[in-house]
Amino acid sequence: xxxLFINQDKKDSHRFTVRDxxxxxxxxxQGNWGREGDLVNLFSLDASLLLQAKxxxxxxxFKFDLFYKQKKLxxxxxxxxxxxxxxxxxxxxxxxxxxxxxFEKLDFTAFEKEQEIxxxxxxxxxxxxxxxxxxxxxxxxxxxxxxAILLDHYSRKKQGNSAYQEVNEGQYNxxxxxxxxxxxxxxxxxxxxxxxxx
Numbered sequence: 001x002x003x004l005f006i007n008q009d010k011k012d013s014h015r016f017t018v019r020d021x022x023x024x025x026x027x028x029x030q031g032n033w034g035r036e037g038d039l040v041n042l043f044s045l046d047a048s049l050l051l052q053a054k055x056x057x058x059x060x061x062f063k064f065d066l067f068y069k070q071k072k073l074x075x076x077x078x079x080x081x082x083x084x085x086x087x088x089x090x091x092x093x094x095x096x097x098x099x100x101x102x103f104e105k106l107d108f109t110a111f112e113k114e115q116e117i118x119x120x121x122x123x124x125x126x127x128x129x130x131x132x133x134x135x136x137x138x139x140x141x142x143x144x145x146x147x148a149i150l151l152d153h154y155s156r157k158k159q160g161n162s163a164y165q166e167v168n169e170g171q172y173n174x175x176x177x178x179x180x181x182x183x184x185x186x187x188x189x190x191x192x193x194x195x196x197x198x
Contacts, residue, residue, distance in 0.1 A: 008129035
């Protein structure tokens with residue numbers, strides 16, 4: 001499994017960096033969610049838009065359309081389980097991915113025909129979100145990273161407080177305190193006009 005970490009920006013809770021286990025930034029994630037038409041974007045380090053999730057409905061069982069370089073890729077949905085919201089699950093089409101997990105601990109695993117695709121767990125670092133992401137195939141890293149952020153928001157929305165773990169600098173010393181570099185990268189993104197064609 002490929003180990004990655006997703007770190008929430010200290011000043012803006014809707015901005016994240018995706019890093020490898022050496023602490024090198026691979027991708028940037030930025031966007032808004034919670035309203036119809038909202039967008040969550042994954043960028044390369046040169047500010048090229050790679051992946052985009054567009055919210056298409058307002059419902060406890062949401063749907064996001066997924067786009068790769070402005071072309072529709074598929075859809076990400078939340079579905080009720082046998083007990084409704086308590087055991088809800090997620091799907092990613094057309095890949096036949098099913099994502100299940102612990103809504104209290106924010107620990108999820110994605111499967112494709114019973115084969116594990118990725119695992120994501122949420123931790124805390126100095127009060128900010130830190131996600132541990134393990135991905136089986138390199139080609140799934142971008143999509144798994146984007147979904148990890150959406151899984152967190154929409155699992156917590158109806159679940160109340162979550163019991164994720166606080167970690168310290170000794171456990172995950174990946175250079176996340178270098179906010180000058182972090183902020184500069186997002187400043188470049190702010191200058192881009194990100195428009196998706198309907």
